[in-house]
Amino acid sequence: MTVGFGGFTPFEFVQLIVASTAQVIGSGHAGARGVVTLRGSLPVALASGNHTLAVCAPSSGVGFTQPITVS
Numbered sequence: 001m002t003v004g005f006g007g008f009t010p011f012e013f014v015q016l017i018v019a020s021t022a023q024v025i026g027s028g029h030a031g032a033r034g035v036v037t038l039r040g041s042l043p044v045a046l047a048s049g050n051h052t053l054a055v056c057a058p059s060s061g062v063g064f065t066q067p068i069t070v071s
Contacts, residue, residue: 001042005055006035008062016040017054018068020047030057046070 008014008030016026016038026040038055048070056063 002037002039003053003055004035004037005064006033008034008036008057009060010034012036012057012060012062014038014055014057014063017056018042018046019052019054020049042070 003016010030010032012030012034014028014030014036015024017023018025018040023043025042026038028036028038030036036055051068051070052065053068054063054065
């Protein structure tokens with residue numbers, strides 16, 4: 001999957017995380033305008049059901065979460 005999100009500090013490190021049990025599935029750095037595009041794959045062993053997808057900058061705490069359903 002590919003996700004994009006803005007509002008980060010330019011060049012800030014950002015992670016793509018899937019959780020019930022948090023797992024980093026992608027990471028990168030925001031560009032000069034604070035926008036990041038991250039790519040990742042859901043883990044094969046991820047159980048079916050409700051989970052959360054998050055894009056988060058660990059140093060600033062900026063990010064978003066989105067509920068997802070895996071089937």
